[in-house]
Amino acid sequence: MNTQERTIVSGLVVLMILLWLGFAWHRAPEFPGSQFGFLVGVFAVVFMLLPLVYMMIKRIKPLKVAVTKYISMPSLLRIHIYGGVLGPILALVHSAHRFESPVGIALVVLMMVVVLSGFIGRYVLSLISSNVKEKKRQVSELQEALSEAKISLKSAVCDVRYSTFAETASRQLPFLAFQVTTGAHNKLFRQEQRVLSLIDAISDTEYSIFIHDTAKIWFSRWLKFHIVISLVLYFILLLHITSEVYFGLRWL
Numbered sequence: 563m564n565t566q567e568r569t570i571v572s573g574l575v576v577l578m579i580l581l582w583l584g585f586a587w588h589r590a591p592e593f594p595g596s597q598f599g600f601l602v603g604v605f606a607v608v609f610m611l612l613p614l615v616y617m618m619i620k621r622i623k624p625l626k627v628a629v630t631k632y633i634s635m636p637s638l639l640r641i642h643i644y645g646g647v648l649g650p651i652l653a654l655v656h657s658a659h660r661f662e663s664p665v666g667i668a669l670v671v672l673m674m675v676v677v678l679s680g681f682i683g684r685y686v687l688s689l690i691s692s693n694v695k696e697k698k699r700q701v702s703e704l705q706e707a708l709s710e711a712k713i714s715l716k717s718a719v720c721d722v723r724y725s726t727f728a729e730t731a732s733r734q735l736p737f738l739a740f741q742v743t744t745g746a747h748n749k750l751f752r753q754e755q756r757v758l759s760l761i762d763a764i765s766d767t768e769y770s771i772f773i774h775d776t777a778k779i780w781f782s783r784w785l786k787f788h789i790v791i792s793l794v795l796y797f798i799l800l801l802h803i804t805s806e807v808y809f810g811l812r813w814l
């Protein structure tokens with residue numbers, strides 16, 4: 563999901579929340595049973611079934627192989643996301659804020675939970691994945707810099723040893739020997755500080771990756787929760803449709 567698509571979906575989620583909050587000011591008890599209200603409900607069901615189709619295609623390998631010949635999984639994921647948001651929006655319009663039956667109330671609550679859990683899980687998981695890739699790239703660069711710094715440190719150690727030898731062997735030129743030794747020690751000190759700072763940076767970045775991996779595990783569990791409540795939502799949706807058909811459609 564790119565930035566533009568994320569903005570569109572975020573706007574749709576905000577619209578859904580505003581529509582749900584509209585029950586405080588608006589109620590139209592006759593609308594759900596009207597012909598137009600029924601058509602809105604049908605479209606809501608169609609859109610809400612799209613995520614179920616995506617889940618089936620993703621998890622049934624023969625079906626996945628057959629479908630992906632014509633449409634890619636990223637495209638199916640977009641359909642899953644848009645259908646999963648547009649369906650509840652149309653369902654809220656269909657309800658016209660007539661929250662009276664236990665089934666209807668449970669359906670609305672589960673719709674909100676499913677959409678919000680899916681949106682948060684998808685957004686956070688994508689954000690975590692991109693951050694982990696960036697962190698791993700940083701670790702690779704820092705390790706290369708550390709290897710170069712270690713080589714420079716070895717060179718600085720050799721310079722210090724040479725300077726110490728020169729100071730001992732060349733007592734006739736003490737001022738020159740002092741300058742060489744001091745410069746070599748300063749170089750060694752700078753290289754030691756660079757190596758230590760790179761080690762600290764690598765340690766901090768690797769710990770950050772560990773935290774991200776842990777968070778990814780927890781959000782993967784969150785995704786499983788999203789799937790479970792989605793299945794519960796479809797079960798209650800089936801009860802709602804069955805009861806409406808059984809007791810008769812008022813506009814017929």
